[in-house]
Amino acid sequence: AQKVTQAQTEISVVEKEDVTLDCVYETRDTTYYLFWYKQPPSGELVFLIRRNSFDEQNEISGRYSWNFQKSTSSFNFTITASQVVDSAVYFCALSEARTGGFKTIFGAGTRLFVKA
Amino acid sequence: SQTIHQWPATLVQPVGSPLSLECTVEGTSNPNLYWYRQAAGRGLQLLFYSVGIGQISSEVPQNLSASRPQDRQFILSSKKLLLSDSGFYLCAWRSGGAREAYNEQFFGPGTRLTVL
Numbered sequence: 001a002q003k004v005t006q007a008q009t010e011i012s013v014v015e016k017e018d019v020t021l022d023c024v025y026e027t028r029d030t031t032y033y034l035f036w037y038k039q040p041p042s043g044e045l046v047f048l049i050r051r052n053s054f055d056e057q058n059e060i061s062g063r064y065s066w067n068f069q070k071s072t073s074s075f076n077f078t079i080t081a082s083q084v085v086d087s088a089v090y091f092c093a094l095s096e097a098r099t100g101g102f103k104t105i106f107g108a109g110t111r112l113f114v115k116a
Numbered sequence: 117s118q119t120i121h122q123w124p125a126t127l128v129q130p131v132g133s134p135l136s137l138e139c140t141v142e143g144t145s146n147p148n149l150y151w152y153r154q155a156a157g158r159g160l161q162l163l164f165y166s167v168g169i170g171q172i173s174s175e176v177p178q179n180l181s182a183s184r185p186q187d188r189q190f191i192l193s194s195k196k197l198l199l200s201d202s203g204f205y206l207c208a209w210r211s212g213g214a215r216e217a218y219n220e221q222f223f224g225p226g227t228r229l230t231v232l
């Protein structure tokens with residue numbers, strides 16, 4: 001069965017600290033896709049990144065980086081030198097190709113507070 | 117570019133009253149449409165999913181219903197609201213087809229519903 005676990009409910013850091021948001025997933029499919037979304041205080045979720053199950057290359061985009069490890073079924077998200085604008089709820093999500101993708105499973109989210 | 121609208125932004129309704137939330141998408145054709153509910157401090161729960169006009173799949177049995185009268189319009193309804201229906205309702209769209217699982221979802225600004 002599909003499952004996405006974000007064990008960290010809330011994280012609080014001081015500006016300029018690095019922070020890692022954990023995501024662990026479960027799936028029986030061999031072809032699947034992992035996503036991270038950001039939900040700022042305004043409420044609208046914004047897509048950040050996608051990774052497919054055959055691509056374990058880590059990715060860096062500015063201050064954001066993602067570490068995908070199939071061996072541990074994890075897709076962790078690191079923000080380097082955090083800023084107040086990074087304060088938001090971050091969701092990890094999983095889509096399986098076998099089920100057609102419509103049933104994307106979202107984790108419970110991690111609320112990040114970045115204090116000035 | 118694609119845009120997704122939701123209204124109203126906020127709503128306060130008494131228990132037992134009816135509900136109608138509307139979502140419209142611009143700039144794309146034949147999108148897959150979703151309704152999610154986010155309870156306070158929780159993740160996203162998929163309520164309904166639609167691949168086309170008049171085609172609705174329900175994920176959670178409850179007193180809510182959905183309709184898709186036009187290609188880019190998705191409506192969430194209830195005949196009698198319960199206290200437990202309070203939450204943040206998000207509409208989303210995604211390109212369908214063979215690569216649906218791969219495609220990211222685009223979310224609307226949400227409707228915050230309080231049932232008293």
